Amino acid sequence: VGAMAATALAVWRLGPTGPLPMHFNMAGQVDRWGDRNEMALVMGGVTLVAAGIAAYCARAERDEALTEKLQDSGRFTFRFGRMIGLLAPAYVTLLMSLITFDLFSRTEDGQLTLLRWTLGGLSLLFLVLGAFMGKARPNPVLGVRTYWSLTSRLAWDKSNRLAGRLFALLGLAGLVAAPLVPPSLGMAIMVAGVLLAAAWSTFESWRVWRIDPDRKQGA
Template sequence: MTRRLSLLDLLTVAVFVVQTGFALHIGLNGPTQAVLPIHWNAAFEVDGWASGPEFAVLLGGLATIGLLAGGGLGLGALYAAAEAPSRARTLRIGQGIIAFTTAVLGLTLSAQTLGDLPPEGTARLSMAGLSLILLGAGAFLGRVAPNRLVGVRTPWSYKSRLAWDRSNRLAGRLLFILGLAGLFVAPWAPQPAATLSLIAAALIAAGLSTFESWRVWRADPNRQPF
């Protein structure tokens, strides 16, 4: 029996269709520049270039990865086979995060490549895009059940449900706060220091969440041994 497509399935397909359609437009109809910026260094100065068709392939490839990871060959297919409600919910959250991240990355990259921006403008766009991704992931991370795909996946969180729940709730809160703060300061904060600081803060949040999984596992009387 063919499974019925969910709203998230349709959203995943919609992101793919819009992004690949735009990529085809770029590849066939422009832009007029011989080369386009596609990569930036830590100071957000251009250090990588591509032709219009090459950029179209890059953008279409990003959309295809998002479709495969979140759609029929990825989390969407796993969701259809999931029996436990908690696993099904976790897979749906993962699918939503992938679709959202693919859309944000595609929009950010397109604006940076086609916008003819100075380094400061490129950095602000990068900070806004990263902040949106952190905000979206953080909003749902605390609701995922133990799995191998989404969340704070450490040896300790797999051996203690309490460690899993607390470390993922901490990660969700930290990422949500960072994303919200990043969106607020992106328009006026000094660049590239602000964007680099946001990246460093996200890495610190990951480290704190990893430590939290170990700390809670060690204190959990119901933990599983290694």
Template sequence: MKHPALADTVAAIVTLLILTGAAWIAIYGPETPIPVHFDAAGQADRYGSRYEVAAVLAGLALLNLLAAWMVGRQADSTPDLIRRKGLRRGQWLSIIIVSAIAAFIGWSSLGPAAPAGAGHPGAAMAFTAFILLITGATLGRVGPNPFIGVKTPWAYKSQLAWDRSNRLAGRLMFWLGAAGLASSPLVAQPAGLITLITGVLIAAVWSVIESWRVWRTDPDRQPF
């Protein structure tokens, strides 16, 4: 019997931990309204019940399990070792991102600053920058998959287009994340977060154009 890969096991453990946290919040969380949504300046602009937070976390847990299972099965069925490693990197990246999002949701809604309805002004920017940093550090080595990466039609039709567009996106996201982390305690909000998100949108458009450009010149591309 084939043993599950380490990433599969970790994904199952993370899913169980998030579901356990969701169940604890649903049973023992505050009965009074808690912040569930924040504006760009970090101020709570909507309140909800503990059951809403628990439902969001449970949804994240199931999304994590689905993504890890699909990418893991794709990796298991791929004979090419390099592509299999790339898919496993994508699996690890999705696990890290979902774990970070779940932790941030719990901290924002139930942390020390939650009763006042305000977090640290740069918290949202720092969290976004952290996600960009870890994504950028890994993205250029992730193989084609349905969840992580520059998933354009041209990237799926050309391995070269996938590799180059994702390497470009990875570099851009890494440096955006590094700059965002360094500047998040210093810049005024929400201007800092808006600037960071604008940079991400520019990087995304640039990467999509790159995938088309490389596919167009790739002699080994697949036709539509």
């Protein structure tokens, strides 16, 4: 968090005074410009989000009643949540600082390779999440958290195992595709894959809940 805050400060004080790209379309082209003050403000906001997630997970990890309720996965779940909650915003901050100081390589037509780096980072994140979700116990941080999965342990296990496999496969495919396919196509497929995985896992939690004789009637 300190490194992220220092990076935001460096962008605010040392960044170029000219216009900076603030938003990109699905083709990787800049469709909105800003300045270093706006860039630093956004990076500061990302830093605060990361700090909030880390603080919540650290506090929950020390909550004996909560971790006991989650049994042996409690502390690991919150440590994992804290790791993702710090690394993902840190990666975003890194990309924004590279954009600010124009350190990205460019394609033959002069476009930044930002989308390739974004696709690669998302793919790695989904691969790590997928490896964890299939083994996660019910918790307040990560997983397929629907009414049906929270009132049926069988529905939780089945839907999260499915989601874990789907996200892991999506992440692996994204890592392979990131340097090979056009970035806009890769991002479109990634978004479609996430929506499909989320919908399929949600349906699976409902389907298993319906046939679980031990399901409860309150979340």
